[in-house]
Each structure stands twice: as C-alpha cells, then as structure tokens.
Amino acid sequence: MRIILAPMEGLVDAPIRETLTKVGGIDRCVTEFVRVTQGMLPPRIFYKYAPELHNQSLTQAGVPVAVQLLGSDPEMMGRHGAKAAELGATQVDINFGCPAKTVNRHKGGCVLMREPELMYEIAAGVRKAVPADIPVTAKMRLGYDDRSMGVACGQALEAAGASEIVIHARSKVDGYKPPAYWEEIAKVREAVNSHVIANGEIWTVDDYWRCREVSGCDDVMIGRGLIARPDLAAQIKASQRGESLEPMTWPEAVALVREYAAALQTRLEDRFVTGRIKQWLNFLRQGFPEAELLWPEARKLRDVAPMLACLSQVAATPVSDTEAA
Numbered sequence: 001m002r003i004i005l006a007p008m009e010g011l012v013d014a015p016i017r018e019t020l021t022k023v024g025g026i027d028r029c030v031t032e033f034v035r036v037t038q039g040m041l042p043p044r045i046f047y048k049y050a051p052e053l054h055n056q057s058l059t060q061a062g063v064p065v066a067v068q069l070l071g072s073d074p075e076m077m078g079r080h081g082a083k084a085a086e087l088g089a090t091q092v093d094i095n096f097g098c099p100a101k102t103v104n105r106h107k108g109g110c111v112l113m114r115e116p117e118l119m120y121e122i123a124a125g126v127r128k129a130v131p132a133d134i135p136v137t138a139k140m141r142l143g144y145d146d147r148s149m150g151v152a153c154g155q156a157l158e159a160a161g162a163s164e165i166v167i168h169a170r171s172k173v174d175g176y177k178p179p180a181y182w183e184e185i186a187k188v189r190e191a192v193n194s195h196v197i198a199n200g201e202i203w204t205v206d207d208y209w210r211c212r213e214v215s216g217c218d219d220v221m222i223g224r225g226l227i228a229r230p231d232l233a234a235q236i237k238a239s240q241r242g243e244s245l246e247p248m249t250w251p252e253a254v255a256l257v258r259e260y261a262a263a264l265q266t267r268l269e270d271r272f273v274t275g276r277i278k279q280w281l282n283f284l285r286q287g288f289p290e291a292e293l294l295w296p297e298a299r300k301l302r303d304v305a306p307m308l309a310c311l312s313q314v315a316a317t318p319v320s321d322t323e324a325a
Helices: 014-023 043-049 051-055 074-086 101-105 109-114 116-129 150-160 182-191 205-215 224-228 232-240 250-264 270-284 289-298 304-315
Strands: 003-005 028-030 065-070 092-096 136-140 164-168 195-199 220-222
Touching (some): 014 051, 014 250, 074 092, 074 116, 136 150, 150 164, 182 195, 205 220, 205 232, 220 224, 224 232, 224 270, 250 270
Parallel strands (some): 028 065, 164 195, 195 220
C-alpha cells in the first residue's frame, strides 16, 4: 500500500521532494521528466533533474527516486535509459501522460497514446537497454482524445516489459477537471499483469480509500493533493493503521515553505524562487484557510524576502472560525 509523490513539471523538483519526504508517508518519488530528443544529454542534465543520483537515488529521508524520461525515439530513449542506470538510477520511468501542448506538439507525453505500437517500441527500447535488475515503469493517462485507449496502451506497455504502470484517471482532453475516472483504471488493471498504480483527484484520506475501492489498486500516486496538504501521505498511513494524526498547522506548513525557499536559493535566481513559492502557495490555498487569506497580497510580490515575511506574518495571526469558513 505505497504512496508515490507524482512528478509535476516545474514544481516537484529535488528541493520539494526533500521537503515533503521529511514529513513522512511517501514511499517513492519520480523526477520531473528529462526531455530526450536527438542529441545525447550530458550527465549534468541527469544530475540537474535528479541530484539524488549522488545519494544512491534516495532523498535525504531515504525515499527512492525514479528518473523519468520523455521522448518518442525508441533508440534515443533506450540510450538515455542506459545512461540513467549507469549514473545510478534504480528505476527508469517513461512519461506517456504529460498533457502540455508544447510537449504533445513535439510528439512527447500523452499524444503518444494515439499510437500504442510506438509506445511499445519506446518502452521495449528502454527495457532492452536498461540492466535487467532495474525496473522500467511508465506513467500514462486513459487516452488522448477520449478515455478509450487505456486498455490498449496498458497492454502495449506490459508487452514491452514495463513492470509498473501509473494511470492518471483522465484523458488529455479531460485535463485536470473533476471527476477522476477511477473505474476506468480498474478496466486496465484487469486487462494486464503489470502492477497498476492509480493517480488523480486524491485530495483527502477519504479520497484515497474511495480511489482504492473503485480502481482496485493497492498503490496510489498523489501530486496536487500532497502539494496542497503536505501531511496527506502521513495522514493516509495513519489511517491504514487505524489511527488518526493531528493535522499539520499553518505555522508548520510555513516552516516547510521557508525550508524549500532556502534550498531553491542555492539553485535558482531569486525571481524564479519567488515564482515556485507562489506555485506552492496557490496549492496550499486548498488545504489551509490562512493561505487563501494571504494570497491576494502574496501573488503581487516579486522578491523572496517580502514573500517569506508575508507568510510569517499570517502564520503569527490566528484565523478565526468565521474567516476559516
């Protein structure tokens, strides 16, 4: 009954993986995708996206991190899978789920679900190139134009040797709009022998249990829900034990954001750091009423110091029951 932190392009980077895995409850992470085109990428690119390669592919909390690749050339994907393994990757994941227009326009991500045969060739190319003891896995949606391609694509990935398949329970056209079609994941799970992991629209402990019941999957991947509520995985693990856990407070969440900002400042210019903090804060609005209260002011800030001061000011101001409602 594993909980996996989803790869979210432009947000779930190494610093946020470090921050969230320290909270507890997360069993595995996946990097933002490494974009594979025609040229062979140098090692520094792999280390940029997966600095955990320097630590046996583990976060400082000891949580394994898979390296994710995105591309459409089977040979080049295989070569990059082999390079990732050579650099220390303990799992190589393939992205067939990204719905971004720019990515899809360049024949990457979810658009490949229109071509199960090509998905097979890509996954088979990576599987052939990567040492047999290193798992090759994949993440996909239920389809591109609609939700009709899940079974065919899942079977193609299984035939290619993917040991695990994460399925986001929507099509590309569905985007991220509720609901998530967990029942469609169940259809794929019943049609393949590869281990299937459910993903999509898990925001609460109750969502987790409903997703498991409807999809039939023991393992789930959570993205936005864990960004909005950093202790969600820990809450779920407590519920698995039949226990309850005191919810994270806003001051505790602010401490995480400050830790994240400090780590980002060693990697990025301050203007980019502020942008990433805003992204996280935008999600925190769904988990904390305090974040909603400060958002109108915080969204206007461009520098890191005023942003952190803004967070701390609200952290010191209790939210009344009326405001929280």
